[in-house]
Amino acid sequence: MSQASYRTIQTEVRRRIQSREWPAGQIIPSEVELAREFDCARATINRALRELAQTGLLDRRRKAGTRVSLNPTRKATLDIPIIRLEVENRGQTHRHQIIAREHLPVPDHLAARMNAPRDAQMLHLKTLHLADDQPFLFEDRWINPTTIPDILNAPLDDISANEWLVQNVPISRGDITLTAQPATENDAGTLDVPSGTALFVIERLTWIGDSAVTSVRLAYAPGYQLSTQI
Amino acid sequence: MSQASYRTIQTEVRRRIQSREWPAGQIIPSEVELAREFDCARATINRALRELAQTGLLDRRRKAGTRVSLNPTRKATLDIPIIRLEVENRGQTHRHQIIAREHLPVPDHLAARMNAPRDAQMLHLKTLHLADDQPFLFEDRWINPTTIPDILNAPLDDISANEWLVQNVPISRGDITLTAQPATENDAGTLDVPSGTALFVIERLTWIGDSAVTSVRLAYAPGYQLSTQI
DNA sequence: CAGTTTATTATGTGCAGACATAATATTAAT
DNA sequence: ATTAATATTATGTCTGCACATAATAAACTG
Numbered sequence: 001m002s003q004a005s006y007r008t009i010q011t012e013v014r015r016r017i018q019s020r021e022w023p024a025g026q027i028i029p030s031e032v033e034l035a036r037e038f039d040c041a042r043a044t045i046n047r048a049l050r051e052l053a054q055t056g057l058l059d060r061r062r063k064a065g066t067r068v069s070l071n072p073t074r075k076a077t078l079d080i081p082i083i084r085l086e087v088e089n090r091g092q093t094h095r096h097q098i099i100a101r102e103h104l105p106v107p108d109h110l111a112a113r114m115n116a117p118r119d120a121q122m123l124h125l126k127t128l129h130l131a132d133d134q135p136f137l138f139e140d141r142w143i144n145p146t147t148i149p150d151i152l153n154a155p156l157d158d159i160s161a162n163e164w165l166v167q168n169v170p171i172s173r174g175d176i177t178l179t180a181q182p183a184t185e186n187d188a189g190t191l192d193v194p195s196g197t198a199l200f201v202i203e204r205l206t207w208i209g210d211s212a213v214t215s216v217r218l219a220y221a222p223g224y225q226l227s228t229q230i
Numbered sequence: 231m232s233q234a235s236y237r238t239i240q241t242e243v244r245r246r247i248q249s250r251e252w253p254a255g256q257i258i259p260s261e262v263e264l265a266r267e268f269d270c271a272r273a274t275i276n277r278a279l280r281e282l283a284q285t286g287l288l289d290r291r292r293k294a295g296t297r298v299s300l301n302p303t304r305k306a307t308l309d310i311p312i313i314r315l316e317v318e319n320r321g322q323t324h325r326h327q328i329i330a331r332e333h334l335p336v337p338d339h340l341a342a343r344m345n346a347p348r349d350a351q352m353l354h355l356k357t358l359h360l361a362d363d364q365p366f367l368f369e370d371r372w373i374n375p376t377t378i379p380d381i382l383n384a385p386l387d388d389i390s391a392n393e394w395l396v397q398n399v400p401i402s403r404g405d406i407t408l409t410a411q412p413a414t415e416n417d418a419g420t421l422d423v424p425s426g427t428a429l430f431v432i433e434r435l436t437w438i439g440d441s442a443v444t445s446v447r448l449a450y451a452p453g454y455q456l457s458t459q460i
Numbered sequence: 461c462a463g464t465t466t467a468t469t470a471t472g473t474g475c476a477g478a479c480a481t482a483a484t485a486t487t488a489a490t
Numbered sequence: 491a492t493t494a495a496t497a498t499t500a501t502g503t504c505t506g507c508a509c510a511t512a513a514t515a516a517a518c519t520g
Contacts, residue, residue: 063515078307111265
């Protein structure tokens, strides 16, 4: 090995794991030994292995050494998409209409989850997203104006709350739940499907520090699929 | 700033982004300038910023510099779980029963997706996973014995195919699709729910290099939710 | 022998310096 | 003015070295 690049080292390490030259659970040579083998600095080996450990392929512990992860599951990523782009990437045209926009005291169960006082006033938005004028997604959102005062001046008729928030609010954390739910009467009327239809639903609660930003329920029209790679 | 650690630098950079001291889309000072400000080596700044860029918070380009990502979508991770552990983590006891286990020519649409010849013989397994003896998950799986000959000797009555594969096959890639589907007659009978019930379904195709390992459809009983953090 | 202290060791982090590379900005040429 | 050659610059990567830290192994002690 004369080519000493952390990328080629990563490729070779992955190959050895896949070929079971280095079986799952087994300890691999130390950084110093690998540096000798690949004829490079230890820092280079360190970077290669550190990144592989970040992806979950390796487990590393001081003194104990580096071993092939027993459960080498690589991790797929889910992001918070801008719905307009999601639609446009399918080659369709996006449009949204605001169904409701009101200031209401937040329901108790949400107040608790959002770490807000009971009966806190929040902005409640119901938005229907359309793809080629067909219902695509029903968005039911509560926004905490205490955390995000700017939202009150946002042009939400032009830019959907989803898009405005993704672009303007640097969130620090979010809890995401994916479920299948039968369409409620409300869902059914809005998305124009029979009541009880299987809907793909994403519920998401996002935070800046310890302050809740927004809680949203996204109910997708039938046929939607969320795809990702691992 | 006298504390020169890549972690404290990351924290400070995150703070500046969240406080909009560095607004989205704006270019931030160069590594050399930051190294001067934080009184550390450029390599330290480089590592701090490089890792933040990996998470999607920053965009970096040679010569152009580093800017705050316009769409700072942090990424949630989804892994391939061991179903037994998923059940046990809920405090329930796991059991599985094999409903069908046969060698069949793979259906055409799967052969194409799995990059296999038409009518290739594969191992077809249908497994019901139970949590506290209640139906939890219906697993319908095709395994390519060309890629994984060992599977034929696996004790699949004791260890579910899911668990055996996760622990024994270091996959290199997987395509995952999440959907909501109405229960088919088959789903309904197996999971003991009315036909048409909204089911959360995961479909997954995994690979070693260019060889398909297995294609699986996981239909969860109602009430299941997949949770993650961003 | 159990429990405690002390070495040892593999990884973690940091530095200064060097050269590579991609992208932009500038200059020269047509 | 448009195009092509050249300089500049910010990030990318690597090296060799140093010291820190956590975890284990070894030695010691009652």
